[in-house]
Amino acid sequence: MRLYSAFSVALLALGSLAAVSQNPAAPKVSQKPAQKSAAAQMVAATPPMGWNSWNFFAGRVTDQDIRNAADQLVATGMKDAGYVYVNIDDTWEGDRDANGVLHTNSKFPDMKALADYVHSKGLRLGIYSGPGPQTCAHFAGSLDHEAQDAQLYASWGVDYLKYDLCSFRQAVMTAQAPDDKAAQMRLMIAAYDKMNKSLKATGRPIVYSFCQYGWDAVWEWGPSVGANAWRTTGDIQANWQSIYSILNEQAGLAKYAGPGHWNDPDMLEVGNGKLTPAENRTHFSMWAMLAAPLLAGNDLPNMTPEVKAILTNRDVIAIDQDRLGSEATRAYSEGELDVWTRHLSGGATAIAVINAGSDRYSTHPFHLSLGKLGLHGPLKGKNLWTGEEVTLTDNMPLEIPSHDILLVRIAASK
Numbered sequence: 001m002r003l004y005s006a007f008s009v010a011l012l013a014l015g016s017l018a019a020v021s022q023n024p025a026a027p028k029v030s031q032k033p034a035q036k037s038a039a040a041q042m043v044a045a046t047p048p049m050g051w052n053s054w055n056f057f058a059g060r061v062t063d064q065d066i067r068n069a070a071d072q073l074v075a076t077g078m079k080d081a082g083y084v085y086v087n088i089d090d091t092w093e094g095d096r097d098a099n100g101v102l103h104t105n106s107k108f109p110d111m112k113a114l115a116d117y118v119h120s121k122g123l124r125l126g127i128y129s130g131p132g133p134q135t136c137a138h139f140a141g142s143l144d145h146e147a148q149d150a151q152l153y154a155s156w157g158v159d160y161l162k163y164d165l166c167s168f169r170q171a172v173m174t175a176q177a178p179d180d181k182a183a184q185m186r187l188m189i190a191a192y193d194k195m196n197k198s199l200k201a202t203g204r205p206i207v208y209s210f211c212q213y214g215w216d217a218v219w220e221w222g223p224s225v226g227a228n229a230w231r232t233t234g235d236i237q238a239n240w241q242s243i244y245s246i247l248n249e250q251a252g253l254a255k256y257a258g259p260g261h262w263n264d265p266d267m268l269e270v271g272n273g274k275l276t277p278a279e280n281r282t283h284f285s286m287w288a289m290l291a292a293p294l295l296a297g298n299d300l301p302n303m304t305p306e307v308k309a310i311l312t313n314r315d316v317i318a319i320d321q322d323r324l325g326s327e328a329t330r331a332y333s334e335g336e337l338d339v340w341t342r343h344l345s346g347g348a349t350a351i352a353v354i355n356a357g358s359d360r361y362s363t364h365p366f367h368l369s370l371g372k373l374g375l376h377g378p379l380k381g382k383n384l385w386t387g388e389e390v391t392l393t394d395n396m397p398l399e400i401p402s403h404d405i406l407l408v409r410i411a412a413s414k
């Protein structure tokens with residue numbers, strides 16, 4: 001079989017993905033996460049999966065949108081595929097009262113009732129704040145109210161906090177140490193640790209997600225101050241250039257990720273903007289290879305069957321959620337072709353080949369070097385986007401369409 005021809009045909013037959021998505025299940029969700037035993041309370045043993053409001057709704061998100069998202073996670077089968085966090089991003093915050101207690105704004109009339117609703121669906125609720133006086137969208141931040149806010153989140157039943165640096169830069173770092181970058185970074189680290197300790201003091205297991213755009217090699221110090229995930233980049237956008245440049249920035253970071261602490265190349269844009277089916281596939285495949293949090297950011301009530309098939313591909317999700325927690329590394333690049341590999345539990349291997357270019361044709365297919373991956377052919381595997389069995393041989397020709405990916409799982413490498 002010529003691998004590339006089977007692959008190209010399959011690209012035209014996205015319907016076949018439905019069959020693929022019947023395979024191994026993603027982790028089961030407890031109905032009552034707060035009541036699990038202490039041993040089971042380690043959060044983010046595998047990368048968190050769910051949905052976040054920002055990439056589609058930005059500042060427009062309301063209580064009703066969050067309820068709709070929760071309903072849709074269940075109705076679409078995404079919950080069963082592992083998407084359990086429903087995360088409210090910026091713009092839910094109102095004013096503080098005379099006691100410093102933060103209230104929600106009119107878009108979120110009753111956060112406790114919303115949390116109860118989300119939990120009633122067997123899902124978990126995420127929320128957003130930051131260490132500065134204001135969030136990025138200029139709503140109230142947690143500066144000087146960290147313990148109070150953490151207790152408030154816990155009282156509502158919040159299960160996940162995204163903590164975004166934003167105004168802390170000017171209001172604290174620049175203000176207190178204008179000419180000393182190292183001192184600024186120490187202030188930043190202390191601020192993240194302050195919220196870490198405040199969250200721990202609540203006794204509630206809460207995923208703690210850092211959003212400070214990868215500053216000061218956060219992967220080196222984040223876990224020591226409680227990070228379950230840390231953004232490694234600036235904000236993602238729903239276009240190929242953004243996704244591919246973020247992907248390239250991840251090379252070399254694999255050694256910092258593992259169970260309980262993950263590199264976060266930002267939330268998914270699958271289904272957003274003008275991303276093509278190939279670009280959506282590559283984006284999703286590579287975030288899974290990177291053991292990234294899989295936080296969908298699309299319009300769930302209006303999701304197309306093609307986007308749903310991508311987001312619920314169980315074989316690809318199984319790569320992301322692999323218990324070993326070993327992130328992919330970039331094995332080699334040749335022109336606009338990149339080859340990434342990931343070690344999986346049980347001695348399995350995932351291989352991803354991306355064509356980032358737009359002008360390579362069947363006259364000159366890419367030849368995959370198994371030797372450069374430390375492998376020897378022939379290797380039987382599964383093409384995770386067609387469901388077909390494939391055999392990889394050394395130097396085999398691969399014709400991969402522009403911005404598309406070949407993602408293969410090899411059961412046990414030699």
Ligand code: GLA
Pocket residue numbers: 054089090135136137164211234235
């Ligand atoms: C920053 C973050 C985004 C989002 C917005 C909200 O830009 O990086 O992910 O949370 O703030 O204002």
